[in-house]
Amino acid sequence: MKNAGVIGAGIGGLAVAIRLARMGWKVVVYEKAEKAGGKLNELQAGGFRFDKGPSLFTLPHLLDELLDDDLRIPYRKLDVVTRYFYEDGSVINAYADPHRFAKEVSEKTSDSSESVLKYLKKASFIYRVTATIFIFSSFHRLSKLITLPNLWRALQLPRIQALAKLHRKNKASFSDPRLVQLFDRFATYNGSNPYEAPATLQVIAHLEHNLGAYFPDRGMYAIATALQKQAERSGVEFHFTTPVQKVLAGGEGPKALLIGGQQHDFDLVVSDVDVRYFYDKLLMDVGRFRELKKQEPSSSAMIFYWGMKRQYQELDLHNIFFSENYANEFECLFRRKTICDDPTVYVYVSSKQNPDDAPPEMENWFVMVNAPVNSGQNWQNLISKTRKQIVLKLERMLKASVNEQIVAEHVLDPLQIESLTSSVGGAIYGASSNSLFAAFRRHPNVRKDLPGVYFVGGSVHPGGGIPLCLASAKIAADLIKEKEGSYA
Template sequence: MTKKAIIIGAGIAGLAAAIRLKVKGYEVQVFEANSYPGGKLSEIKIGGYRFDAGPSLFTLPEQVEELFKISGQNPKDHFEYIKLPVTCHYFWEDGKSLKAYSDINLFAEEVEVKLGEPASNIRKALKQSDYIYRHLSPLFMHRSLHKLGTWTNSLALKSYLKMGKLGIFNTMNAANVKSFKHPKLVQLFNRYATYNGSDPYQTPATLNIIPHLEFNIGAFFPKKGMHDITNSLFKLAKDLGVEFNFGAKVDEVIVENGKASAVKVTGELFKAELIVNNMDMVNAYKSILSKQKQPKKLLEQPKSSSALIFYWGIKKEFPELDLHNILFSNDYKKEFDHIFNLGSIYEDPTVYINITSVYKKDDAPEGCMNWFTMINVPNNQGQDWDVLIKEARRHIITKINRTLKTDIEPFIELEEILEPRTIESKTSSAQGALYGNSSNNRYAAFLRHANFSSDIKNLYFCGGSVHPGGGIPLCLLSAKIMTEMVQ
């Protein structure tokens, strides 16, 4: 008899888990509280503009392609993307700017010409990033950290001897200060801490693994926008026969004799041999698992940063801007101090502007641009967000005007806002944190929930709040790790 699996949440990890379990022979049913799939990886359409609402950077596309391949499909028939020639365009208020070319030699030359930083330093730093990736990714990204076999295999044993070289005993900032002479390069490489909501002055230098993904492997853009990752995987899951239930909030996971056996949805029970939670781990234990033993230490861990995003329809084109753009703060340390220690927003924030209409012209009317304008902010701790958002908007516009030598406000013809409170309400992310628990200490990788429950049989976990972490590639890998555990 075919076994049944129920997945709680249709986020990107939930979709991947549904596909993998269906391929494995399970009958799969997904319950999603929202009216749409994708979780944070959704979109906004308004007034002739389209915005990718959530994650905007696409790396490790093979993690998406693999889902089509295991389903017997050719990925190119369903999902297309391009490699970016420039991963990001960086700006500072003193007029300096850098294009982070995907060609490492071009980038190294750019840095040497613009900043006087020896090109060899860039190559050496990216070689170190590759070194970290080769030794840590098999251990931390592709396997469960909560199974003995992970720690006793040959790959793990080799890594133990290299922990110092892998950066576990140093902070990201300290490592980057040693790598680069120019403070702007230190700031640029410190920025990668924000990719999982961390503070470069606290998080371990092992996170210098991230530049490897962008430079040595590459950054990419789906031809139909980031939301096409959701759309293509959702369609694949449906074509395979996965059953989706939207507007269907799970009220409780039913546990009998130490085993997860069903979920309760508006008073009705749905039984299954396997229950997979794709909901934020913290909020899951507070709601659908509230009757079960609570992992208090995990639940009490500090959370990652959040985001304040202004989706702006801009009735002008700025040819100096690319798909990904960063306008750096003049005092990066003070900015992170506000986010993680003061629970506030610095008056000179680093501004990220994502403009998909650079590559996908129909995302904005002719002669216009769709600006996804974001700053990193603290998670929701009860601050007066109405006041903070109003002040931050003013500071962001002032920052853009100073850096780009413009007056942007007259060109903003429409605006939507996403902030920590709405991130929490729309995606059930505890405190509006984008990446679950913070990674601001060397043990952070071990302070994420496992991809299975050690107390409840047949209960599994996937998504950005559990191992191996947040971001599209890691969410997809969480589904893979989880599924490989299932008999």
């Protein structure tokens, strides 16, 4: 039986392990943390349970297709995807149902319901044109891409305005600045700047409003738990608190991982770690690391996990409290490498859907602002400054006390994201999409000059976020089947 060594039990690592085990490979996963999940993790504190990283779940069928029926997790489609709060006191509910959302927009903004429906229709079209090529194919292998349906898709490319920037596109689509800001925000879903990122990111609106956003009944960490159970059932062997120290992978032939000073040989290796960390620390390929460092990293995050001793009827599951000057926010993040004085604040309250996540009459708040990657900032100062600003903003916009209701607190900053997950600088999604050609520059799932080494996870093709990490695992497994064989 041929064997595969997987580095990292993040979403991509878990998913590829399941796929390879089903193909008849003997799979061993090495994870430096005590448990699986990577960025998708959870935290228990003072009687509260918090999802630590991802909170928004889309394209759930990509998870379902990996799990046996009895391991599938229950999840429900959200009625309101996000509740948006503005400093002028207005509140827009982004309903999952496009017509209801469009009605809400026509009632609360200067834009018409038709403008929203037209925008979402276009987003759906972009998905049809781009998803097969840019999300579900290896993309870096021309031979795989030359098919009749792809020829049709290629002919449609001029219609999707691939060379426009998202903010410009949104400004051309809507007259109300609140709506422009709402749709600009989708660029942050892969850690990018809407003023630089391509208009094709409009496609994310399709995922939320046409296909739907979901919530797993027991919270997001249930996704990692289910994948791990499935992997174990499929015969995957896990080693936790076992960091890989080095990858020995030059040329053809077997690969090896150095673990605890011992060499372990494999027929192939799959990396689920941040690809820049892979080259810098594990393969020690200085040239490739330098080349990747030229790509602008995605943003990181600063998160406050607050146990609140009361409930807030004004809040939904996902809530956004927008900044007044969105352009300045991204200028701060990507140019000045700091957090601006009035950041947009995201508040996720999983206890709204799963009351077990907080004691009775209380709520668990996951309060996040986008942060720059670590480049030596004074994070203690930034944390205390940002905390004060968030509290003031939420108290002002909710017209309610916040600070004195906090009974449990934990903070995560880019430094900790880096030390916990090995993502260089704490970048959440690898490279940003702050360039029209970012998708083409993303690291592939396999490279000719590194035979027997495959890449999955949020820092490689097709990108970050749970659905794309799951897609990366499918692409890598298909490539392995074709190049190295399947033994099932």
